[in-house]
Amino acid sequence: MQKGIKPASLGPDLKAGLEKAMKRKGFKGWDSAAAAAVSFRELVMDVGLKNQSHKCIWCTLLVGERGRRTAHRDHIAPKSLYPQWTFLPENIAISCEFCNGFMVKGDLDTVSKVDALYENSEFLIVHPYLDDIGVHIGFSEDEAKIPAVIFGLSERGKWTISRLKLDSDFMTLQRAREILIDREYSKLREEDQDRVRSALNFGR
Template sequence: MINQLNRPYNYSLEESTCVNNSGNNWGSQTNCIKALKVAMNTHFDNHQNEKCCYCGLLYDRTGRGEVEHIAPKEVAKYPQFSYTPNNLAKACQLCNSSSMKHTYDSVSQLHQVYEQCEFKIVHPYLDNHLYHYKFNYGVRQVLIAVNNDSDKARESIRLFELDSEKRTRARAIERNQERLENLYNLPINIRNRIKRAVKFR
């Protein structure tokens, strides 16, 4: 239900030049950086199926999706990874909120090579989610639990409240909806109407 991501954003030569010219500054307001962020949003929407990289739920259920820095980009933390492809994904507004991931330092051991850093949570790209999580599927609930005594899974479940009743019910609703869509091969406009109808608050 929470799937490992395998398609980070791949910069074009022009985009890489733009990032370098901006001084790796995520807050740059240059036109090329603005265009890059639009392209990133489209990429993540397509390759994540509009699902949050942390909770696996459709990210519009909590308001909107947001481009997320898995290792925080703040100057006091890890600005060097602001544009690192494996550090960027899309998260739902709730998982990226100030009450959850927003101010959290996810790095437990820093390394100058991003992929060799150690993380406290299940990393959207670098970790095999099937190793860390296990699910118990029901019609009204899809329960999540720690697999293989994983500390990363334990921390992710705590931080993002993945075992809350609301998230448990939402996973079941989405799973049931997807099964119906696959069974009846529903057109996209009907699928969107169903999504709006079952959207939780």
């Protein structure tokens, strides 16, 4: 899991627009075509990708064009079970299609106790915004000092790793591969990094 990530922040106009839209008859929730709902979805995706360095919040692998993995707006507490938090930025992070898929997280119930205030609720999953990730999850290094092997430091950490299958051989291999690529890339001269970025159309 990624550490020190912050959620998107809503401006007063968007917040007011959302509140107004949700009161309208026939409002279709997350899939609504209302301008405020569309703007909200775009905001959490754009800010999430930037804040998370285009990496999945759970497995830390690259998403979007940079990782060739679809980026999902992942409701930490699933909106199907907790619709009251559907448009709460603190309940949304960017994940890959595998971690957010029905075979892994999907509609998995991640809440142990609901409170009127979201931040006072208790979660089964390690929460990327509300928890100190390092208290719950760690990474061990191999002989090449590649911190790809994940392990739980708490019961919630172990629950998160197990339920999201973050310790599978496949995920461990993918993390190691991306760490090695980043490591070798950082050793390149700046002009060579520019050539790589240009070839991959990443930009600066």
